[in-house]
Amino acid sequence: RTEETLLEVNNIEVIYNHVILVLKGVSLSVPKGGITALLGGNGAGKTTTLKAISSLLQSERGDVTKGSIEYRGKNIQGRDPADLVKQGVIQVMEGRHCFEHLTVEENLLTGAYTRSDGGARIQQDLDMVYTYFPRLKERRKSQAGYTSGGEQQMVAMGRALMSRPETILLDEPSMGLAPQLVEEIFTIVKNLNEQEGVTFLLAEQNTNVALRFANYGYILESGRIVMDGPAAELRENPDVKEFYLGMS
Ligand code: ATP
Secondary structure (H helix, E strand, C coil), X not given: CCCCEEEEEEEEEXXXXXXXXXXXXXXXXXXXXXXXXXXXXXXXXXXXXXXHHCCCCHHHCEEEEEEEEEECCEECCCCCHHHHHHHCEEEECCCCCCCCCCEHHHHHHHCCCCCCCCCCCHHHHHHHHHHHCHHHHHCCCCEHHHCCHHHHHHHHHHHHHCCCCCEEEEECCCCCCXXXXXXXXXXXXXXXXXXXXXXXXXXXCCHHHHHHHCCEEEEEECCEEEEEEEHHHHHHCHHHHHHHHCCC
């Protein structure tokens, strides 16, 4: 591929609690302006891969013991997550963590805290978020804890967008959502990608939907990438069809 590569993960190993080897040499690259999917079943290591990239493993007693992780050609391994946000990389965690007692809008505003422009453009960015997530505009004064699962997923994504990221690491956006909402969330991902130029690396168990919206996919099994290719090719691959697309 000839596109500019933003993120390059090269042969990383991750060990939890000094003993459990969970990633056994994972390599992947994320081109600027693309939607790259990291696919695989429960426990394959998708979340661990994203957390290794965004330096969120330390708090879980996880260590990258081998390999390298580079963003724009610079080593980012072990960086302070807030530092990464300043460089343009932000993770939206699985389970849509929002501040339940704050309103939707207050939640979004917490995402603007790392901005270096002193907040001059915050209103503009809120408007941008509301353009892509009209539901959040309707619910902006509601307490986040009382919004639906789909809306909380949108809040988590909207809050990440408030830092004006170049790259979003999106963990399992479809989790627990009805098919129609999954479709809505992925459509928004596509719109953000095409209209705002946001690059995505998304971890997803729902292979079917992910391969319809992504450009490229990697399939992870027990801590190893077992297959990768353009999404359109993976969709037609007999093994992918049998093992990952059969159900849906
Ligand atoms: P899921 O969709 O369930 O999140 P996943 O592909 O994201 O799955 P991971 O969450 O990365 O998988 O987990 C990979 C493996 O690492 C699993 O076997 C899991 O039990 C193990 N694991 C995850 N977090 C920890 C931890 N903090 N300590 C020990 N083992 C862990």
